[in-house]
Amino acid sequence: MVYKANIRPAWVVLVLLMLFTLAFTLVKTSDTSPVTKKIQPEQEKPLKIDLSKFKNAAENETCLKCHGQSKYTYENPESKKTVTKRMYSELVMNRDVFYVSNHREFKCTDCHSEDYAVFPHAGNLRMEAKANCIDCHGGDEKYAKFKFEKIETEFQASVHSEKHSEDFTCWMCHNAHTYKINARTNENLKETIIYDNLICLNCHGDIKNYQLLTAKTKPNILQKHEWLPNQASHFTNVRCIECHAKNEDTLVVAHHVVTKNQAVRKCESCHSKNSILYASLYKYQVSEKIQKVGFIKGILMGESTSIGPDKSNILNTISLVVFCLTILVIMIHAFFRIKK
């Protein structure tokens, strides 16, 4: 009489499946993406900035006492009344954002005219030209590694520059008051991706900004990308510029944005051994070891950039060896069976 554990494996699997579903539902409901919380650096909760740490902060306050908030107050010299007015939103500088930005040590008049010291500001000051990145950063050894000249050349060749000529400046995407280096320093790849994509969406997803340069009605990005499978995943895991700009692996952030007809449309451009994603950001992240890849993860995932393609050489080698051994054993076995 043999003892039978009289349980069909299918029942065991069924129970495990139900437990898995339950656990999955519980984890999923408590699973909030860390990315969504931090995606908009310019809208972060106010930091307690200690202004005394910044050598120009006191001087800057003469500007920021009006431009640091949504309203400003002055005395009308004729009526002698105190007047409170609203500050136009694009003229408001958020101290919390400015003092963590790359240009935090600057004083306002480093870039803006000294004549702004007079209130009301003279009308012609509005015509003041805004400095572009290359104006300060060009030809400077200290900034050589950021390749501003290369960025400028790429940008000049881009569809942005060609279509809009002088109207399209660095400022369209980068505000010098808030700009903070990101792609080169952020350990969280996903944050960098979303940060970069928000720059594009600032115009391509917002009709107010989009129509500053064109009379075209709002492009529907979701509709235009309907052909893209798993759209949401692609939008949050891939930068727009990976497909819409010519990537050169010497630049972390490509600036040579191309027309939509030249954009990458083939799946295997990324999902392949020679993925274009291996250039630019991902290459930089791996080579500079910015992303902390654990030992096990390194072995399992290799230099993983996209789902699908051949990525981990160690696993590939192991599977090839296992496969060859299996075939070899089968052949030997078959040989001796036939020989008998």
Next chain:
Amino acid sequence: MNHQTERLYLYPVWIRIWHMTNALFCLILIITGLSIQFSNPGTVVKFNAAVSVHNIAGIILTISYAAFFLGNLFTANGIFYVITVKGFLLRIKKQFYYYTIGIFRREEPPFPVNDEYKFNPLQQVTYVILMYVFVPFVVLTGWGLLYPEIIINSFWGFSGLDLADLMHITAGFAISIIMCVHIYFCTIGKNPTSNFKSMINGYHESH
């Protein structure tokens, strides 16, 4: 008619239909899966085509697996997958001895097929692992990859999507290897083709 040496009706129609569907779509999935995994511009199967075929085949395999699963929950066929614990290792050893040595000495198989034991012990344990571990794994992770938004974002520092991908290709690889061995072992029958015929006409021919 002595059913020990003659023909034994072992494989009812539903099992044969399931087996054929399973075999066909596993093959399609392996070919398209490899093509996706090692994709490069210029591969034999076009990437987009490979992905579409892989997705559709995956859905059909899920349905086919569900049929197998329900069939083995509620029909007598499920009993063949119940592993008897007592003497398990000894029986495995016996079968292993037969496959590695006994078979070349023209010994009789230690566990001949009969209507109570369709599978020998090694077969049984392999099929249980295959059908109740690897296939559910590959199906679940496959659906996860088809609808990535349902996957957990991160799990112990791994991206949920990468992890699902890794489990999917690992389980897929294991299934491929088992399939190779399975096809070869099918040539061990009354004659090399008799087991293949069994899966068409339903009758097992004994040694």
